[in-house]
Amino acid sequence: xxxxxxxxxxxxxxxxxxxxxxxxxxxxxxxxxxxxxxxxxxxxxxxxxxxxxxxxxxxxxxxxxxxxxxxxxxxxxxxxxxxxxxxxxxxxxxxxxxxxxxxxxxxxxxxxxxxxxxxxxxxxxxxxxxxxxxxxxxxxxxxxxxxxxxxxxxxxxxxxxxxxxxxxxxxxxxxxxxxxx
Amino acid sequence: xxxxxxxxxxxxxxxxxxxxxxxxxxxxxxxxxxxxxxxxxxxxxxxxxxxxxxxxxxxxxxxxxxxxxxxxxxxxxxxxxxxxxxxxxxxxxxxxxxxxxxxxxxxxxxxxxxxxxxxxxxxxxxxxxxxxxxxxxxxxxxxxxxxxxxxxxxxxxxxxxxxxxxxxxxxxxxxxxxxxxxxxxxxxxxxxxxxxxxxxxxxxxxxxxxxxxxxxxxxxxxxxxxxxxxxxxxxxxxxxxxxxxxxxxxxxxxxxxxxxxxxxxxxxxxxxxxxxxxxxxxxxxxxxxx
Numbered sequence: 001x002x003x004x005x006x007x008x009x010x011x012x013x014x015x016x017x018x019x020x021x022x023x024x025x026x027x028x029x030x031x032x033x034x035x036x037x038x039x040x041x042x043x044x045x046x047x048x049x050x051x052x053x054x055x056x057x058x059x060x061x062x063x064x065x066x067x068x069x070x071x072x073x074x075x076x077x078x079x080x081x082x083x084x085x086x087x088x089x090x091x092x093x094x095x096x097x098x099x100x101x102x103x104x105x106x107x108x109x110x111x112x113x114x115x116x117x118x119x120x121x122x123x124x125x126x127x128x129x130x131x132x133x134x135x136x137x138x139x140x141x142x143x144x145x146x147x148x149x150x151x152x153x154x155x156x157x158x159x160x161x162x163x164x165x166x167x168x169x170x171x172x173x174x175x176x177x178x179x180x181x
Numbered sequence: 182x183x184x185x186x187x188x189x190x191x192x193x194x195x196x197x198x199x200x201x202x203x204x205x206x207x208x209x210x211x212x213x214x215x216x217x218x219x220x221x222x223x224x225x226x227x228x229x230x231x232x233x234x235x236x237x238x239x240x241x242x243x244x245x246x247x248x249x250x251x252x253x254x255x256x257x258x259x260x261x262x263x264x265x266x267x268x269x270x271x272x273x274x275x276x277x278x279x280x281x282x283x284x285x286x287x288x289x290x291x292x293x294x295x296x297x298x299x300x301x302x303x304x305x306x307x308x309x310x311x312x313x314x315x316x317x318x319x320x321x322x323x324x325x326x327x328x329x330x331x332x333x334x335x336x337x338x339x340x341x342x343x344x345x346x347x348x349x350x351x352x353x354x355x356x357x358x359x360x361x362x363x364x365x366x367x368x369x370x371x372x373x374x375x376x377x378x379x380x381x382x383x384x385x386x387x388x389x390x391x392x393x394x395x396x397x398x399x400x401x402x403x404x405x406x407x408x409x410x411x412x413x414x415x416x417x418x419x420x421x422x423x424x425x426x427x428x429x430x431x432x433x434x435x436x437x438x439x440x441x442x443x444x445x446x447x448x449x450x451x452x453x454x455x456x457x458x459x460x461x462x463x464x465x466x467x468x469x470x471x
């Protein structure tokens with residue numbers, strides 16, 4: 001159960017990301033330059049404001065944090081030196097750890113599939129990634145035309161290259177999982 | 182030119198969907214006498230999915246590679262803009278935060294405090310090798326190519342860790358292409374995001390970003406887009422018009438790697454093989470050059 005309001009939200013994000021969201025004075029430069037703003041349910045400057053208000057339930061369930069592409073345009077332009085994209089990372093990680101009902105489950109599923117591939121092989125392989133993600137996303141037949149073109153161009157490697165010491169990679173995942181981020 | 186030697190971190194794409202980027206990197210470095218020694222048993226940097234979901238994982242995955250690079254001592258060379266960003270951000274955090282460095286060391290089982298420099302090949306070519314050194318090696322001028330340089334995000338941002346000369350209007354790739362004889366067209370979308378990390382999950386969003394880039398490149402009078410990132414290239418080549426069974430390319434402007442441009446200009450024999458791997462066929466354009 002996630003409380004609607006957390007007076008500690010700003011502090012918790014600072015502990016996680018080192019960012020002082022309270023410094024935001026709502027100039028909206030982040031939202032003005034955001035390439036994905038058109039698809040968001042909260043604009044980046046609104047996310048900053050809601051963090052100041054401590055409205056954690058709304059934030060941890062929003063689409064915006066997952067749609068953020070981490071292009072870092074906002075972080076680069078913020079006049080108060082807030083790494084806005086870093087705050088988005090912090091909110092994403094909190095949403096997963098607290099088991100929030102995330103706004104974009106498909107995007108979470110993609111990240112999960114991507115990381116499971118690395119845990120398995122130590123490297124990313126497009127075929128393995130598709131195999132993990134597509135059936136779960138319910139979009140198995142999307143991109144069949146593209147897949148055919150990729151095959152022809154030799155872009156799909158059926159024999160994945162992998163790390164020899166896969167135990168070492170698994171140990172990293174185990175250690176990071178235990179720490180809870 | 183003084184001989185240069187790097188520990189080379191290839192990154193996953195360069196032996197998968199962007200093999201032509203990996204192959205052209207090896208070929209141009211060999212031709213220029215830049216020695217690349219592949220990092221033994223390297224693993225994936227975790228990319229966007231790592232830092233978006235688990236902070237310690239996002240630093241520890243590159244941490245394993247940094248630990249291996251530390252044991253070798255040489256500076257590290259990276260060509261994928263995403264790998265480059267993850268390596269540099271992780272290195273900085275490990276060296277600046279001893280508590281974090283300790284956690285990464287426990288996870289990795291080796292000392293991740295790599296103090297060598299992490300370089301992107303574009304930076305090395307423009308600033309170390311130098312354009313004055315590259316120009317005399319151009320045997321086939323790229324005149325006729327009207328290129329827009331596309332830097333994307335992670336080669337320029339965040340500026341504290343990146344290598345380009347300007348964060349809002351970088352010119353490294355512009356000057357590099359001009360040195361090869363290409364006509365560099367001015368445009369305002371050099372560093373605008375293509376939405377790479379959403380390519381599979383929110384193709385609708387990515388389609389809009391990608392098409393805007395092509396429309397702006399067309400307006401700028403370009404006949405090709407030159408990149409330094411396998412994520413950008415894959416996204417631009419594959420996401421103009423996503424659909425279930427069909428596949429079409431409304432804007433057939435080739436998207437090429439800066440290493441391919443250099444290899445072509447230097448007359449390297451393997452160039453033909455690289456161009457075959459592109460989804461947007463560059464052959465009609467390249468034929469016009471001759």
